[in-house]
Amino acid sequence: MRTSRNFKALLLLAASLLSFHPHAHAQSGRKPPPETLPGMRPAPAPADHTHFDKVKLVVSEGIYNFVEALNEQGRLGYRLEKTVSYGDPNNRRKYAAVLRLDPGHSYDYVSDSMPEEVRRYGDPLNHHAGRGYGLAHAYARTQCRMVDVSPDPNYPNDTSPRQELQAVQRSNVLLFMRRDAAERQTKEYRVFKGLFTPDGGQKKELQAGLDAAPPGFRPVRLLFSGAGPDAFYVTVVAERDLDEAAPRKAEYSLVKEVFGFEDEVNRLAAAGSRYVDGGRIQFVKIALLERLAGGADGYTFVDDSGDQKRFEREAAAGNGYAGLLVGDLTCTSDSRLFLQKLVFARDAGGGPAREYKVLKVAERKLARLTGLPPADAVSELQSLFAEGFRVRDIFYSHGLYVILERRAEAPASQVQTSKR
Numbered sequence: 001m002r003t004s005r006n007f008k009a010l011l012l013l014a015a016s017l018l019s020f021h022p023h024a025h026a027q028s029g030r031k032p033p034p035e036t037l038p039g040m041r042p043a044p045a046p047a048d049h050t051h052f053d054k055v056k057l058v059v060s061e062g063i064y065n066f067v068e069a070l071n072e073q074g075r076l077g078y079r080l081e082k083t084v085s086y087g088d089p090n091n092r093r094k095y096a097a098v099l100r101l102d103p104g105h106s107y108d109y110v111s112d113s114m115p116e117e118v119r120r121y122g123d124p125l126n127h128h129a130g131r132g133y134g135l136a137h138a139y140a141r142t143q144c145r146m147v148d149v150s151p152d153p154n155y156p157n158d159t160s161p162r163q164e165l166q167a168v169q170r171s172n173v174l175l176f177m178r179r180d181a182a183e184r185q186t187k188e189y190r191v192f193k194g195l196f197t198p199d200g201g202q203k204k205e206l207q208a209g210l211d212a213a214p215p216g217f218r219p220v221r222l223l224f225s226g227a228g229p230d231a232f233y234v235t236v237v238a239e240r241d242l243d244e245a246a247p248r249k250a251e252y253s254l255v256k257e258v259f260g261f262e263d264e265v266n267r268l269a270a271a272g273s274r275y276v277d278g279g280r281i282q283f284v285k286i287a288l289l290e291r292l293a294g295g296a297d298g299y300t301f302v303d304d305s306g307d308q309k310r311f312e313r314e315a316a317a318g319n320g321y322a323g324l325l326v327g328d329l330t331c332t333s334d335s336r337l338f339l340q341k342l343v344f345a346r347d348a349g350g351g352p353a354r355e356y357k358v359l360k361v362a363e364r365k366l367a368r369l370t371g372l373p374p375a376d377a378v379s380e381l382q383s384l385f386a387e388g389f390r391v392r393d394i395f396y397s398h399g400l401y402v403i404l405e406r407r408a409e410a411p412a413s414q415v416q417t418s419k420r
Contacts, residue, residue, distance in 0.1 A: 058099060067110065074108050077106060078101055079100050086400070090144050112173070126188065134176065135187070135221065135239065145168045147164060149166075192206055193236075203256050219236050224286075254286070255278075280327060299344065299346070300346070306358045306399065315408070319347070321345075325340065327341070336396065356403065357404045362374065362400040381404075387406070
């Protein structure tokens with residue numbers, strides 16, 4: 001009898017607990033909300049962008065922390081404008097980005113390594129493109145190690161063994177961006193790769209691959225990999241917009257020089273070519289130009305610095321900022337990339353005058369720290385953006401700099417003359 005009484009008590013207790021279970025049906029017949037599966041996020045409430053900053057600056061240490069920070073801002077509607085990595089290659093690299101608010105949309109970001117052998121290890125470019133992502137940027141990465149070096153021939157009496165920190169492998173990290181979580185593929189990628197040495201290499205083979213590319217493929221990135229500088233790989237990443245109905249066949253010229261690099265670039269520019277991208281391994285310089293694109297009759301390459309007066313002189317001479325010749329990430333590139341250059345184009349068509357602002361958003365010591373940059377620098381960046389400036393680039397050279405550009409306002413005398 002006691003056992004039967006205890007059993008009934010247990011049944012009553014179980015029934016009472018079930019009635020309070022969050023997943024149990026209420027007596028009114030109303031069904032509970034569906035359970036959220038692991039990894040799923042509830043749909044976010046529409047954001048009110050009225051009081052959002054129009055532009056933001058994100059700084060993080062390590063690529064994973066950086067991508068996480070981008071996604072936090074991307075869910076609020078912030079789109080990547082320009083980005084850069086910097087700092088000691090032997091430790092965790094720093095990453096910085098300028099983001100612009102795009103109300104009504106959301107963005108998400110992922111990163112992946114670019115393998116040396118795509119056929120063997122897989123193609124991250126088209127893998128992520130198949131999920132709706134597009135390539136947003138590529139960051140250089142260098143692995144350094146202490147290695148034994150031969151005695152210096154200039155000191156024959158010094159035969160003691162020496163060790164030196166040298167680059168043993170160069171590679172790249174890719175950053176992808178997607179809008180509104182759309183999984184429809186809109187981009188397709190192809191890579192063209194060649195092995196190079198300072199005095200030779202597969203330039204003809206790489207050029208032939210570019211010439212044979214189907215219509216619509218346009219180079220978007222130059223990647224450097226391998227040990228270098230005695231032997232290294234150059235990879236041209238070409239992208240095609242799948243929504244383009246009738247893509248044209250563009251032609252490109254590859255320039256590879258140790259001496260006479262600027263002369264060769266300007267020779268091609270005089271024939272109508274336009275600078276697309278460029279970089280270097282030590283003293284070997286590589287550039288890609290689009291043939292018969294027009295728009296510039298020559299280019300000037302100057303040392304990377306945040307010198308505002310230099311930009312003012314270039315603008316006064318009718319030159320416009322065209323991009324970077326990206327420097328080499330050596331084992332001692334803690335303060336700047338090796339021999340990085342700013343590229344200015346001499347406009348052959350007499351285009352509109354431009355005004356530039358070079359904003360130093362973080363000193364070298366502060367730029368090495370993670371987190372938010374100084375509030376006054378961010379405030380000035382937002383003010384310039386509100387005044388009509390657009391972000392052209394971000395780079396690091398003994399500090400973190402943002403290059404901004406807008407069309408210069410015509411002097412009052414010219415405006416009055418035009419009205420007459």
